[in-house]
Amino acid sequence: xxxxxxxxxxxxxxxxxxxxxxxxxxxxxxxxxxxxxxxxxxxxxxxxxxxxxxxxxxxxxxxxxxxxxxxxxxxxxxxxxxxxxxxxxxxxxxxxxxxxxxxxxxxxxxxxxxxxxxxxxxxxxxxxxxxxxxxxxxxxxxxxxxxxxxxxxxxxxxxxxxxxxxxxxxxxxxxxxxxxxxxxxxxxxxxxxxxxxxxxxxxxxxxxxxxxxxxxxxxxxxxxxxxxxxxxxxxxxxxxxxxxxxxxxxxxxx
Amino acid sequence: xxxxxxxxxxxxxxxxxxxxxxxxxxxxxxxxxxxxxxxxxxxxxxxxxxxxxxxxxxxxxxxxxxxxxxxxxxxxxxxxxxxxxxxxxxxxxxxxxxxxxxxxxxxxxxxxxxxxxxxxxxxxxxxxxxxxxxxxxxxxxxxxxxxxxxxxxxxxxxxxxxxxxxxxxxxxxxxxxxxxxxxxxxxxxxxxxxxxxxxxxxxxxxxxxxxxxxxxxxxxxxxxxxxxxxxxxxxxxxxxxxxxxxxxxxxxxx
Numbered sequence: 287x288x289x290x291x292x293x294x295x296x297x298x299x300x301x302x303x304x305x306x307x308x309x310x311x312x313x314x315x316x317x318x319x320x321x322x323x324x325x326x327x328x329x330x331x332x333x334x335x336x337x338x339x340x341x342x343x344x345x346x347x348x349x350x351x352x353x354x355x356x357x358x359x360x361x362x363x364x365x366x367x368x369x370x371x372x373x374x375x376x377x378x379x380x381x382x383x384x385x386x387x388x389x390x391x392x393x394x395x396x397x398x399x400x401x402x403x404x405x406x407x408x409x410x411x412x413x414x415x416x417x418x419x420x421x422x423x424x425x426x427x428x429x430x431x432x433x434x435x436x437x438x439x440x441x442x443x444x445x446x447x448x449x450x451x452x453x454x455x456x457x458x459x460x461x462x463x464x465x466x467x468x469x470x471x472x473x474x475x476x477x478x479x480x481x482x483x484x485x486x487x488x489x490x491x492x493x494x495x496x497x498x499x500x501x502x503x504x505x506x507x508x509x510x511x512x513x514x515x516x517x518x519x520x521x522x523x524x525x526x527x528x529x530x531x532x533x534x535x536x537x538x539x540x
Numbered sequence: 541x542x543x544x545x546x547x548x549x550x551x552x553x554x555x556x557x558x559x560x561x562x563x564x565x566x567x568x569x570x571x572x573x574x575x576x577x578x579x580x581x582x583x584x585x586x587x588x589x590x591x592x593x594x595x596x597x598x599x600x601x602x603x604x605x606x607x608x609x610x611x612x613x614x615x616x617x618x619x620x621x622x623x624x625x626x627x628x629x630x631x632x633x634x635x636x637x638x639x640x641x642x643x644x645x646x647x648x649x650x651x652x653x654x655x656x657x658x659x660x661x662x663x664x665x666x667x668x669x670x671x672x673x674x675x676x677x678x679x680x681x682x683x684x685x686x687x688x689x690x691x692x693x694x695x696x697x698x699x700x701x702x703x704x705x706x707x708x709x710x711x712x713x714x715x716x717x718x719x720x721x722x723x724x725x726x727x728x729x730x731x732x733x734x735x736x737x738x739x740x741x742x743x744x745x746x747x748x749x750x751x752x753x754x755x756x757x758x759x760x761x762x763x764x765x766x767x768x769x770x771x772x773x774x775x776x777x778x779x780x781x782x783x784x785x786x787x788x789x790x791x792x793x794x
Contacts (some may be wrong), residue, residue, distance in 0.1 A: 296550050297590050307618025341650070353647045358656075361615035362672035364607035372671070374659065388544070394608050396595070404614075406630060410556065455648035466782035473765050533555025 299333055299512035303343075306351065309416055312411075313352040367393065367402045370502060373532045374493070377525040378405050381506065383519055385514055388507040390415060392428035397440060398504065399429035415507075417483075424463055425452045427478035429486030435492055435500035436471040437459060441467070455480035476503075476521050485510050491522040496534040504529070553579060553587055557597075558607065563670055566614055567606040573684050621647065621656045624756060627786045630749070630780040632659050635760060640769055642761040644669060645747075646682035651694060653683035653757065668760075669736075678717055679706045681732035683744030683759035688724040689746055689754035695721070709734035730757075739764050745776040750788040758783070 302323040306314055314322075320330035334351055337343040341356030374391050374446040382389040382405045391403040401495055415421060423429035423436075423444055433444060449458040457463045470476045478488040489504035504526050506518050556577040560568055563723055568576075574584035584645050591597040595610030616622055628645050630713035635641040636659045645657040652674040668677060677690075677698055687698060703712040711717045724730045732742040744759035758780050 295590060296552075297594055297596070300551075301594050303594070304614040307614075309617060310656060312618050312620050312623065338547060340555050342551070342555070351621055353615060354695055355619070355621060355647065355654060358615045358619045358621055359649070359654060359672050360558040360561075361612045363556065363563060364566050365609070365612045366606055367568045367609060367612055368563060368671065373637060379633070379636075381657070382633075386793070393609065395613070400609060400613060405633070410775060418613050446718065453680065467617070 288539075289523065293473070296333070297321070299329070300337065303330070303337070304331060304357075307353050307457055309419075313346060313350040315350055319351060328450065333474060369536075370529075370533070371403050373536060374502075374529045375405075377528045377532070378403065378504070381504075381518075381521045381525050382406075385508070385518055386511075387512075387514075387518075388415075390507070392421075392426075392432065392490075392505065393501065394423075394427070394432045394440075394502045395435065396421070397423065397443065399423055399426055399432055401428070406506060416540045421482070422449075422452070423483055424449055425456045426505075427476040427490035428479070428505045430466060430470055430476040430478060431490040431492050431503040432500070432506075434467045434476065445454045452482055453480055453484060455484070457481070474523065477515070477519075482507075487515060489515060489518050489522060491519070491526045494530045496530070497539045550587070553577070553583070554591065557584070557587060557591070558611075561607050563673075567600060567604040569604055577580070582673075599703075605614050620752060623790075624783075624787070625657050628756075628758070628783045629657065629659075631782045631786070632657065632758070633736040635758075635772075635775045636660075639760055639762070639772055641766075641768075641772075644682060644759045644761070646675075646676075646680075646686065646744075646757045646759065647755065648686045648690065648694075649674070651677065651685055651697065653680055655682070656756075670736055674735070674752075676704075676706070678703055678712070679710045679735055680759075681730040681735070681744035684720065684730040684732060684758045685725055685744040685746050685759075686754070688721045688730065694787075705733055706736055707738060709738070711735070728777065733764060736761075736788060739765060741769065743769060743772050743776060745773070745780045747780045748784045749789045751785070756783075 303319055306319050313433045315332055320327045334343055338345055341354045343351050344354040345351055355488055389405045390400040390401055390511045392401045400420050401415050401417055404417050421429050423433040445460045445463060451458045457466055475491045486511050487508045488505055490503045492500045493502040493504050495501035502521055508514055508518060557573055559575050560576045570585055574581045588597055590684055592599055595608045597605050599605055599606040632643045643659045644655055646653040646655045655669050655671055655672050658671050675683050677687040699714045699717060705712045711720055729745045740766050741762045742759055744757045745760050746754045747756040749755035758776055762768055762772060
């Protein structure tokens, strides 16, 4: 539908244009977008104009383009992630208030951990994860929890792929990763010391949906030398149970 | 571009499809989408399929369609609202921890207040606002703050429109609204007792961006009989100043 001579569709071009924006670069010139997408300049102008007409993109005073609030509104308003996030946030606040460290919620998306929420105190330590940011499944405590509860196909795909570490301590050996997954399933949580950054320790637990399946991972990032790891695990498990109960209650209320 | 025989573009049809979803209804059948958009069934099927191919929509086990996590990711990742929200959330948490009531952040969008964040304790009172939800500018404390600091054109547009109240106490008389706007600018905050719901009291303050212009409204919703209104105003003004300072620091750090 609406395919160009080169065979790619308008929707695929829109996606390529949207992919040029991220938290580090929330605005770009049209020529910059054309260069990064590889689309002809006139095509880029035309698509940007039409997207802007509907508020999906916006232009600032200097003519630079950014993602429109209307796109965010449409994506957010109907998002199932929003409901999970809305239910989860009071429980995440409890964890965050007790530990004063980054508290995060991630879901499985395209074989990666997609972070849909992060609460951070102003004095929390270093953390590379971002809302709407992703991490490989084997390289973070949240990803490991999602991997440990994923179906066999996905586990096989990850275990047979070429695994690279984000730090020297990330597990990249398939046998070691298989053992880690078994341990996570046995103890009910994942501990990832120094996997992302040498000075940090990630702890994550699975969050079950109303139907009993794992729908997300809830995690905290502590300083590596923190003495709160055991307490954090208890808080996280309690919060995860609370989220499941609240989701079940909100579903039954409908 | 890619116009149909009826002259509407593919992008406009995509927007119409996305508009059929909201927090009350996060999934729909394709025939339901066709009925609500007024698009032919075959067209709806085709567009839904293509959007699904790129993860912008997703289908569940029963074939029902919902907004895809990929769309949320693309919209969120490049969103300027995300940066404001990320900077604001620790300050919002401070306000929320002190008052234990709904704490909200809204921006001006299409002559309405669009709520981009809400923190709620589990024991907070009633509140109709939702993230990615909107309220008319004259009918909420956040909207009134945004209206009071909007340009003359927008103020004129609102004051000369037919104003309806969401409760008997909402100001709908243009002269009374003009006086309210002047008061908000003089005292630096808006108080909206019973405007949305008889039992609630909204209080909002303006948030300035690094450049000095008003970029958002920060608000709390208290029970109508709360004695915390004065304290809430002080907390909100302090948080708003903190957000401005933090945005300036984060801009200078780039």
